[in-house]
Amino acid sequence: MENPNPNPNACGVMEGSLPGKCAGMAFPYIPMQENSAQRYDQTQALAAGTLFPGLNLPFFRAVKSKMNCPNNALCELMALGFTINELGLYLDTHQNDKEALALYLDYVKLAKEGRARYESMYGPLQQTEVTAAGYTWLNDPWPWEVTEGGKQ
C-alpha cells in the first residue's frame, strides 16, 4: 500500500479529523452536550421548546412568535412537566451528571405540588384521581377543546 503524502501529525489510517481530535471514520458524530450547560427557568423553557439556550435554534420566521400561556395552574404544570421531560432526555445520555439529577428531583417535587393545585381547581389529570365530587374524569373540557383553564 502506498501513502502518497506522509504526515507525522495526521490521524491514524482508520481515522479522520474532528475539531481538535481524531476519530474513526464512517460514523456520525454529534458533540455531547456538556454538563452544567446554561439553562432557562421552566416558563422560559416551555416557551422556547427547550431548557437549554445552547440548543435553541428557531426558524427565522418564528423568532418573534410568543407563547400564550397565562400565569395559571395549567401553565405552571405544563412548564414543570416540560422541564422534567427535557431533563429526563438529558439524563438518558448524561446519567452521571449529579447536578442535573438534583435539579430533576427538585422539579419532580414541584410538579407534584403543581398537579395537586391543578387538580383541586380543574379536576383529575388521571382517571384514578377520584375526588369527593365523584367520578369527574368525564367532565368537559378535554385537552383538545381547552382554550385556557377550562374555558371552551
Added chain:
Amino acid sequence: MFVYEKRLQYPIKIKNTNPKLAALIISQYGGPDGELGASLRYLSQRFSMPYPELKGLLTDIGTEELGHLEMIGAIVHQLTRNLTDEQIKTAGFDAYFVDRTAGVYPTAASGFPYSAASMACKGDLIADLTEDLAAEQKARVTYDNILRLSDDPDVNDVIKFLRQREVVHFQRFGEGLRLAKDRMAEKNNVYFTNPSFDH
C-alpha cells in the same frame, strides 16, 4: 404500559377557523414525517436496542411524540371547529371534507393515508439511530414548511415549539450514538456490526 394524562404538553388556543391550514397540518398527524410515524418508529425500535441508555431514550422520546400526535390532532380539530357551509368548500379542504368530514384522520396533506412504509425498524442500533437522526430533520423541515405557509400566530406558536423539539431530539439521538459507539469499542467491535448478534 401507558397511562393517559388529561392535558396537552403545550397550550393550544386557536381563535380562528382555518380549514385550508388544517388540511396542510394534518400531514404531521399521519404524513411521512409526522408524529404518528415518529412515535411508532421509536417505540418499535427500542425492543431490539442492546443498551439501557438507548432503550430509555427511545421510550422517552417515543412517549413524547405520542403527546405531539395529540397536539397536532388538537390543532387540526380547533382549525375545523364550527365550519360554515362556505368554509367546507374551501379549496384544499373540500377534498378532505368529502372523505373525513371534520374527523382527524392520519393522512399526509398530499392525500396518502398513513403508511408504515415511511418509517423503518431495522433491528440494528447504528442503522436505526441514524434513521432517527434523519427522521428528526425531516420533521423539522416539515415544520419549517408549515411556518412558510401559515400566517396564523396561534398556530405558529405551537409549530415553533414542536419544531424545536425535533432539534433537541436530534441532539439526544446523536449523543445516544456516541454512547453506543463507546460501548461497542469496549468490546473491540471496531466495525460496528450489530452487537446483538456478533459480539
